[in-house]
Amino acid sequence: MNELPISGTWAGAGRGPGRRQRRGRGAGPRAVLLGALLLVVTACGGGTGSDAAAGAKADGKGAAPVRNAASVAVVTITPKNGAKSVATTGALKVTAARGKLTSVTVEDDKGNPVEGKLAADATGWEPVLHLAGATRYKVHAVAKDADGLESAKDTTFTTLVPGNTFIGQYTPEDGSTVGVGMPVSIRFSRGITEPEDVEKAITVTAEPAVPVEGHWFGNDRLDLRPETYWAPGTKVTVKLNLDGVEGRPGVYGKQAKTVSFTIGRSQVSTVDARAHTMKVVRDGKQVKNIPITAGAPSTTTYNGQMVISEKYAVTRMDGATVGFGGEYDIKDVPHAMRLSDSGTFVHGNYWASSGTFGSSNVSHGCVGLRDHRGGGANGTPSAWFYDSSIIGDVVIVQNSKDKQIAPDNGLNGWNMSWAEWTK
Numbered sequence: 001m002n003e004l005p006i007s008g009t010w011a012g013a014g015r016g017p018g019r020r021q022r023r024g025r026g027a028g029p030r031a032v033l034l035g036a037l038l039l040v041v042t043a044c045g046g047g048t049g050s051d052a053a054a055g056a057k058a059d060g061k062g063a064a065p066v067r068n069a070a071s072v073a074v075v076t077i078t079p080k081n082g083a084k085s086v087a088t089t090g091a092l093k094v095t096a097a098r099g100k101l102t103s104v105t106v107e108d109d110k111g112n113p114v115e116g117k118l119a120a121d122a123t124g125w126e127p128v129l130h131l132a133g134a135t136r137y138k139v140h141a142v143a144k145d146a147d148g149l150e151s152a153k154d155t156t157f158t159t160l161v162p163g164n165t166f167i168g169q170y171t172p173e174d175g176s177t178v179g180v181g182m183p184v185s186i187r188f189s190r191g192i193t194e195p196e197d198v199e200k201a202i203t204v205t206a207e208p209a210v211p212v213e214g215h216w217f218g219n220d221r222l223d224l225r226p227e228t229y230w231a232p233g234t235k236v237t238v239k240l241n242l243d244g245v246e247g248r249p250g251v252y253g254k255q256a257k258t259v260s261f262t263i264g265r266s267q268v269s270t271v272d273a274r275a276h277t278m279k280v281v282r283d284g285k286q287v288k289n290i291p292i293t294a295g296a297p298s299t300t301t302y303n304g305q306m307v308i309s310e311k312y313a314v315t316r317m318d319g320a321t322v323g324f325g326g327e328y329d330i331k332d333v334p335h336a337m338r339l340s341d342s343g344t345f346v347h348g349n350y351w352a353s354s355g356t357f358g359s360s361n362v363s364h365g366c367v368g369l370r371d372h373r374g375g376g377a378n379g380t381p382s383a384w385f386y387d388s389s390i391i392g393d394v395v396i397v398q399n400s401k402d403k404q405i406a407p408d409n410g411l412n413g414w415n416m417s418w419a420e421w422t423k
Contacts, residue, residue: 071149073099075141083157088133088244088252089197094125096143099151101125103142108135129201132243133252134161159244162252166190168202168222168240171309171411172391174259180229180266181307182392183411184212184238191219193248198222201245201253207235213422217408227418229394232283234263267393269385271346271367273301273400276358278367280385288388290381291358293349295365299324300402302365306339307411308346308393311386314375317345324364334375335386339367339395340410346395348375348382357381367397 074097079086086092094104100122106114114137115128131137139155168186172178184204192198195216204212204224208231214224230236237260242253269280273294280288295301315336319327322343334348348371349356349363356362357370369382377383394414407413413421 069147069149071099071143071145071147071151073097073143073145073149073151075101075143075151075153077139077141077153077155079155079157081155081157085160086131086157088131088159089246092127092131092137092139094139094141096123096141099143099145101141102144102150103140105140106137108132108137129241130197130244130246131159132256133159133254135159135244162244162254164190164251165254166192166242166247166251167253167255168242170238170240170259172261175261177262177264177390179308179390179392179394180232180263180268181305181394181411181414182230182261182263183223183225183307183413184236185221185223185411186240188220188222188247190248190251193219194246195219195222197245198242198247198253201241203239203241205237205239206230207237210234215413215416215421221408223411223413225413225421229266229268229414230263232263232266236261236263263392264390267389269393269395271301271395271397273303273361273397275399276361278369278385278395280388282388288381288384290369290385293352293356293363293368294361294397294400295402296362297401299364301361301363301367301397301400302340302344302402302405302409303397303400304405305412305414306344306395306397306405307414308337308339308389308391308395309411310338311389311391312336312338313386317343317347319364322364328364332373332375334371334373335369335382337386337389338410340405340412342409344405344410346385348372348380348386365402367395 076095078093079091094101101118104116104125106116106127116125117128118125136156136158142150142152144150166189168188170184170186172182199214199222206212210226212224212226214222216222237258240255240257242255245253247253265283267280267282269278271278271292271294276292278290278292279286280290314332314334316331317333318329319325334350336345336347338345344365346367349368350371350373352362352368354370369385371380371382372378404415405412407416
């Protein structure tokens with residue numbers, strides 16, 4: 001039987017390095033058996049890896065880490081799971097003990113997320129704003145302890161059903177195009193005793209961006225505007241997140257609405273009551289100089305910046321409704337555009353002689369332009385101005401012997417300085 005040569009580095013006594021050793025018969029089976037025994041020792045002896053750790057633990061010489069240990073972090077959610085009639089403000093809180101919050105998700109029953117703020121030390125979380133009324137919410141929170149082990153908790157609860165509510169009636173209308181002087185004006189159906197909470201729930205954003213601030217007139221009206229007139233082409237978005245806001249004790253808002261409008265071209269018209277003229281400037285260029293008649297000496301026109309808030313092709317004007325008794329009652333005043341809540345208009349006048357316009361002031365406080373009875377597209381200065389104007393355009397009256405119009409008399413907050421507005 002021929003023997004197979006076995007290569008290796010070991011050698012017997014008297015053998016030179018690198019020389020092949022020729023072994024005697026019977027050495028082959030013993031070598032195979034020895035190799036098998038070495039394999040068995042290697043496989044069962046446990047020199048490295050997890051088997052070594054297990055052996056060390058069994059011998060009491062060391063402890064291997066326990067990889068399925070529970071986290072010591074504790075997540076607490078208030079209100080408790082299944083709670084009902086939960087307050088919309090101040091009730092929802094998430095905290096972590098012996099760990100830090102790594103994730104908090106709150107959603108209503110439609111999947112809308114609730115924005116929140118995390119404490120600086122990551123041990124507490126609260127919603128940024130109020131919650132909506134009569135709404136089911138679900139909360140999922142995760143915290144991690146010092147060893148990186150996570151603990152989670154889930155809760156659902158339902159907010160209270162308001163017994164008394166309020167809404168905000170807003171202007172301008174959704175989707176409208178308005179002039180550069182148009183503020184956002186919101187009149188509330190109930191007097192507000194918590195104005196900061198209500199104002200915080202209303203956001204007005206503009207594109208291109210510009211700071212927008214609010215000012216309260218009394219306890220039921222909030223107007224919002226930029227420091228100066230809007231830039232033409234600006235896109236404005238108003239978000240009324242009033243659902244759940246406690247505007248006064250026990251009275252909650254019920255609106256969750258988004259509206260938007262666009263600023264059109266710039267048109268600012270300046271009335272000079274002394275010169276009996278109105279200069280119309282569009283996008284920085286004068287396009288018209290119109291003869292007018294302003295308020296008579298005993299019924300002067302307010303000075304100041306006024307915003308067109310309504311337009312009527314034909315309307316009735318009764319002196320009794322604005323404190324003038326029975327001095328006049330004209331049932332068909334053409335091309336009328338409101339400038340104040342108290343009854344100041346710029347409108348067409350067909351009952352005065354044509355020579356009146358540009359020469360004298362004879363009105364009861366309005367700005368009159370020459371017109372024909374019945375209105376329509378009749379080619380008069382009044383018809384042209386009516387067709388050329390949109391709600392939100394600015395009309396400035398100067399050199400009248402009257403006081404400046406009050407900022408809350410119409411949409412006329414531009415008569416307040418920015419410092420006064422933001423005070």
